[in-house]
Amino acid sequence: MSLSGALYNAFSGLNANSRAAGLVSTNISNATTEGYGRRTLELVPGAVGTTGGVRISGTIRFSDPVLTGDRMVADASLADATTRFDFARRIEDLVGESGVPGSLTDRINVFENALLNAASNPASTQRLELVSYNADSLAQSLNALSDEVQAARQTADTSIGAQVETLNNALSRLDALNDNIVAARSTGTDSASLYDERQRVLDSIAEIVPLRVVERDKGDIAVFSRGGAVLLDGSPVEIGFEPSYGIGAGMTFSGGQLNGLTINGTPVDLNGSVLFAGGSLAAQFQIRDGSAVEYQSQLDGIARDLIERLGPGGPDSTLGATDPGLFTDGGLAFLPVNEAGIASRIEINSLVAPDSGGTWRLRDGLGAATQGDVGDARLLQGISDALGAATVPSSSGLTAISRSFANHISEFASSATGERVRAEDAQTFVSIQNAALRELELSKGVDTDQELQRLMQIEQHYTANAKVMSTIDGLFDQLMSI
Structure with a gap:
């Protein structure tokens, strides 16, 4: 040489x-x-x-496309489980732990105790005021819970809109990166950084929708949801969603008041629960159209049961058939056809509201024109008995089993706690799985x-x-x- x-x-x-x-x-x-x-x-x-x-x-x-794909699916599962767990924990926190002051179960216990104390001395204006105050607090607790459930639905709807926007932007970015990678490979230019950026974009949307990625011969990729929706294949699809504002208890997707997803202008299955299942997007739909609607239905059933127990035909014989009872629908008599959202509207009758000067009617009857015998405790005892009576609720939102009103409250609180426990267990499991896959992916990296x-x-x-x-x-x- x-x-x-x-x-x-x-x-x-x-x-x-x-x-x-x-x-x-x-x-x-x-x-x-x-x-x-x-x-x-x-x-x-x-x-x-x-x-x-x-x-x-x-x-x-x-890179290891199989391992990366499994990790992205785990990302979606973790986002789904975390979203559901956060909602379940929020509801449990609002209901409160049984027996803790301020919890829903505590409100009904305090109200019933106030009735018993007033019945032992019906002449005491102070004790009647305490009954009025605790009845009002119970109604306000139901109002607050109902408002928070609807706020959670509104938050979910807003989040869906934001995630759809993120998804569309990411798909457009992936399409541009596909073109850049194909061009780089055809000219022999180093394209490793483009592959890195493309993976980062995929990771940014993997939590929203579980993805299946297919690499083509020229280096470009096609992207599908695990449920079978085509997201990017040659060109990106346009996912559509119109957010709603001011969601009320009676507004549902099935009723046509709320919007679902579209792909290139065509509505997808229901609200996307199949094609986009498994990620945070589907979890938000589940909250908006499933879990929160069920909670609202139970709250409305509880509010209706409370109104009907102490309304016409109940312990107060001074009430006419169309008169509002101790608890009202925004000050009016309750009508069964207006059950949706009654938990947000229930309030104590203004005739016996705190500081109204009319709390003597708790003893003498809402329809009484003048005060009666100050020592008569029959109505107060009757209200207490009505709350404790085991009856089958009229509302379909509650289990059709004979229970006292306090038991309906306890069942609701237990249901909220049980749902949180299940959601936490699921979140813990997928979190461990996700962490293991991430560690394995890092071990095969640098x-x-x-x-x-x-x-x-x-x-x-x-x-x-x-x-x-x-x-x-x-x-x-x-x-x-x-």
Whole structure:
């Protein structure tokens, strides 16, 4: 081999070592970067007709598409479970722990105790005021719970709109990256950073919808939901959703008052519960159209049961058939056809409201024109008995089993707690699964120890090539001195 050929070989080696060292540095600095794929230099022998050496043909980006796909599905499952758990915990917190002051169960217990105390001394205005105050607090607790349930539905609806916007923007970005990757590969340009960015975009929407990614021959990808919806295949779809504002108890998707999803203008299955199932998007639909609606139905059933127990035909014989009872529908008599949302409208009759001066009617009857015998406790005892009587509720929102009013409250509170426990168990399970997959994915990514060993090898190679060049330089000096 000639001196010039040896010099060329050493120079090509130094160039390759310099590039390889740069990749090692990049790998180490991005060891914990989401979506980053470890790089190595791809080398081939020198071109035909040369004296040898090495030639850099490109950069190899390492990834495990199967493992990454499993991890993205786990991301979606975790987002789904976390969304459901957060909602269940919110409802449980609002209902309160049984027996804790301020909880829903405590409100009914305090109200019943106030009735018993007043019945023991019906002449006490202070005790009658306390009955009025606790009855009003019970109604307000139902109002607050109902309002919070509807607020959760509104939050879910707003979140759906935001997630759909994120999804559309990400699909457009993926389409552009597909074009860039295809162009880069066709010109031989390094496209590893484009692959990293594409994975980051996929990760940004993996929590919203569980994805299935198919790579095409030219390096571009097609994206589908695990439920079978085409999201990107040649061109991105446009997912449509019209948010609602001011969601009320009577507004439902099935009733046509709330909107579902569309793909390129065509409505998808129901509200997307099949095609987009498994991620945070489907979880928000479940809250808006499922869980929260069920909670509202139970609250309305409880409010209706309370109104009907103490309304016309109940313990107060002074009430006419169309008169509002102790608890009213916004001050009016309750009509069964208006059950939807009654929990948000229930309030104590203004005739016996706190500080109204009419709390004596709790003893003498709402329809009484004047005060009667101050020692008569029959109505107060009758109200207490009506609350404690085991009756079958008229509302379909409650279980059709004979129960006292307090038992209906307890069942609702237990249901909220049970749902939170189930949601927490599910969230814990998928969280552990997700963490395990992430750790496995990182273990197959950049190993800093291995990269440092590689850097030492590169340094040795660099030293060897530099020594060759130094030796050749010395030989040239000797030749020139002859």
